[in-house]
Amino acid sequence: MILLFIQNSYMQHFHSQNRECIVVTSRKLVEIVFHGRGGQGAVTAANLLVAAALSDGNKGVQAFPFFGAERRGAPVRAFARISEEEIHLRSEIYEPDIVIVLDESIMDIVDVLKGLKKNGKILINTRKKPKDFDFSNKFDVSTVDATGIALKHEILVGGIPVVNTPILGSIPRLLDRVTLKSIQKTVKEKWKGDLSQKNVKATQDAYDQVEVNI
Amino acid sequence: MTSVMIDTGNYIAAKAAVMACPDVVAAYPITPQTTLVEGIAKYLHTGEFKGEYICVESEHSAMAACIGASATGIRTFTGTSSHGLLLMHEMLHWAALARLPVIMCNINRVVGPGWNIWADENDSISQRDTGWIQFYCSSNQEIFDTVIQAFKLGEHEQVSLPVMISYNAFILSHTSMPVFVPEQKEVDDFLPKRKAKWKLEVENPITFGNIILPNEYEKVRKEMQDAQNNAKELIPTIAKDWKKRFNRFHGGLLEYYKCDDAEYVLLSMGAIGAESKVAIDNLQKNGYKVGLARVRVIRPFPTEEIIKLSKKADLIVIDRNISVGNEGVLFNEIKGALFGMSDAKVYGFIAGLGGKDVTFGDIEIMCKKAIKGKAKDHQIWYGLEEV
Numbered sequence: 001m002i003l004l005f006i007q008n009s010y011m012q013h014f015h016s017q018n019r020e021c022i023v024v025t026s027r028k029l030v031e032i033v034f035h036g037r038g039g040q041g042a043v044t045a046a047n048l049l050v051a052a053a054l055s056d057g058n059k060g061v062q063a064f065p066f067f068g069a070e071r072r073g074a075p076v077r078a079f080a081r082i083s084e085e086e087i088h089l090r091s092e093i094y095e096p097d098i099v100i101v102l103d104e105s106i107m108d109i110v111d112v113l114k115g116l117k118k119n120g121k122i123l124i125n126t127r128k129k130p131k132d133f134d135f136s137n138k139f140d141v142s143t144v145d146a147t148g149i150a151l152k153h154e155i156l157v158g159g160i161p162v163v164n165t166p167i168l169g170s171i172p173r174l175l176d177r178v179t180l181k182s183i184q185k186t187v188k189e190k191w192k193g194d195l196s197q198k199n200v201k202a203t204q205d206a207y208d209q210v211e212v213n214i
Numbered sequence: 215m216t217s218v219m220i221d222t223g224n225y226i227a228a229k230a231a232v233m234a235c236p237d238v239v240a241a242y243p244i245t246p247q248t249t250l251v252e253g254i255a256k257y258l259h260t261g262e263f264k265g266e267y268i269c270v271e272s273e274h275s276a277m278a279a280c281i282g283a284s285a286t287g288i289r290t291f292t293g294t295s296s297h298g299l300l301l302m303h304e305m306l307h308w309a310a311l312a313r314l315p316v317i318m319c320n321i322n323r324v325v326g327p328g329w330n331i332w333a334d335e336n337d338s339i340s341q342r343d344t345g346w347i348q349f350y351c352s353s354n355q356e357i358f359d360t361v362i363q364a365f366k367l368g369e370h371e372q373v374s375l376p377v378m379i380s381y382n383a384f385i386l387s388h389t390s391m392p393v394f395v396p397e398q399k400e401v402d403d404f405l406p407k408r409k410a411k412w413k414l415e416v417e418n419p420i421t422f423g424n425i426i427l428p429n430e431y432e433k434v435r436k437e438m439q440d441a442q443n444n445a446k447e448l449i450p451t452i453a454k455d456w457k458k459r460f461n462r463f464h465g466g467l468l469e470y471y472k473c474d475d476a477e478y479v480l481l482s483m484g485a486i487g488a489e490s491k492v493a494i495d496n497l498q499k500n501g502y503k504v505g506l507a508r509v510r511v512i513r514p515f516p517t518e519e520i521i522k523l524s525k526k527a528d529l530i531v532i533d534r535n536i537s538v539g540n541e542g543v544l545f546n547e548i549k550g551a552l553f554g555m556s557d558a559k560v561y562g563f564i565a566g567l568g569g570k571d572v573t574f575g576d577i578e579i580m581c582k583k584a585i586k587g588k589a590k591d592h593q594i595w596y597g598l599e600e601v
Binding site: 059 | 246382386390391392485491492572573574
């Protein structure tokens with residue numbers, strides 16, 4: 001098993017809107033963007049992730065949706081920030097350290113790589129392998145069949161597999177700041193009974209099955 | 215024992231409101247305030263909220279219900295946003311003139327048309343002359359702490375005025391952040407039951423809001439002004455008491471951030487006020503002597519503190535509002551406060567209207583323009599006007 005840790009130390013980044021500003025980001029801040037479709041639970045995923053990060057001792061966490069004209073099936077984004085210190089940022093995330101794609105088909109219509117930092121990571125819900133993506137030579141690509149895992153554990157809403165919780169299990173493989181244990185604890189607090197058990201097992205599968213391109 | 219709760223600004227506001235033990239909550243849902251009402255409904259369901267929830271058919275009725283309830287000497291709370299706040303306008307004057315400490319969260323949202331649900335402070339700024347005390351928050355923790363402090367302030371016998379706690383749509387209302395929540399008993403110790411100076415009682419009938427002749431009415435207004443001035447003293451006092459009890463402090467009328475030795479001070483509010491801290495850190499790292507005074511309260515207006523700031527520094531002001539035909543309200547009122555009292559230069563920027571994102575990079579650019587003398591002496595629409 002190869003564990004990949006975030007490498008955002010001493011990274012200088014140029015703000016996407018105002019390139020004249022050179023800013024040294026705190027090495028302690030990790031910014032994550034979720035791409036999904038309305039109804040897939042991208043916002044819930046971001047919320048659960050930061051709740052887990054908080055219980056792992058990250059004092060500054062933040063999760064927020066982009067509110068647009070979203071509706072079921074339309075492309076949506078959700079954002080998460082994780083830091084060891086209180087976060088004063090209130091703006092959107094333009095240059096994420098990690099991008100998470102809940103629905104592979106969205107990549108045909110949304111540039112999910114937009115702003116992704118050099119050495120940034122992208123986690124995709126797909127049956128494909130990391131090397132199947134032509135940008136795998138440029139970014140750290142990880143893949144997991146979260147849809148298959150959701151189907152296996154019968155995590156369904158209206159017959160449709162729900163991937164937001166399963167895919168959270170893969171994130172500790174990309175980011176050492178959040179543990180699988182905390183993610184599972186947060187999942188247990190969110191859902192009760194049978195559904196809770198199914199989701200916990202799904203996060204374990206997603207942790208075990210994620211493939212990385214190294 | 216303090217516990218940590220992670221939730222959105224609206225749910226945090228609901229938690230704080232319920233912990234203040236209001237006897238009556240009357241509210242009407244409107245985006246993006248809806249989840250605040252939903253949160254209170256949840257606490258009603260679990261039994262944590264033991265007061266009465268009055269379902270109403272509009273915001274005007276919500277405020278009218280709170281006014282009626284408050285006049286019986288009990289504690290009331292409501293929440294609204296944008297057009298909902300504007301529909302309350304008549305009742306806002308009423309609550310303040312009747313000196314009733316109704317506490318309300320307002321989620322700052324754009325006024326339409328065109329239809330837009332994002333952050334903009336024109337809704338509450340346009341209500342600044344109604345006599346309400348107005349807070350602007352920049353984090354979920356500040357929302358929690360300020361809501362509870364607002365009851366103590368508004369109900370104080372030297373104030374007896376309604377208090378509005380505003381925070382930006384979505385940027386705070388729908389953003390999850392961790393918040394320290396004290397125990398109920400600790401809140402009860404800080405905030406005992408309301409003791410109203412007068413109240414409507416069946417056993418002891420009095421009239422209320424009766425005809426009042428010109429000479430007497432003028433005194434009513436003067437007393438409101440005195441009460442606002444009392445609030446100016448009490449806001450920092452209550453904040454310090456809170457700090458002593460809970461070790462959390464967000465500032466008094468202003469929150470000062472790295473202002474020592476500053477030759478320029480940035481004044482901003484709400485979410486931009488929080489983002490400004492990142493900009494100030496970066497600017498200072500690059501040698502710019504600029505600090506931040508985040509404006510937490512605009513009514514009462516922190517005139518004296520701003521004059522004091524201007525003795526040592528020139529001021530840069532960002533407004534997420536515009537009094538159309540004149541200027542951003544903070545810019546305008548700051549200049550008014552300084553007239554004849556200071557020679558400091560004041561640079562004004564309009565930014566973030568309609569919910570347009572204002573990043574630390576944007577704030578740095580605005581500050582640099584002012585510092586490098588590139589900003590003209592009139593207000594600049596950031597991003598729309600060439601400087």
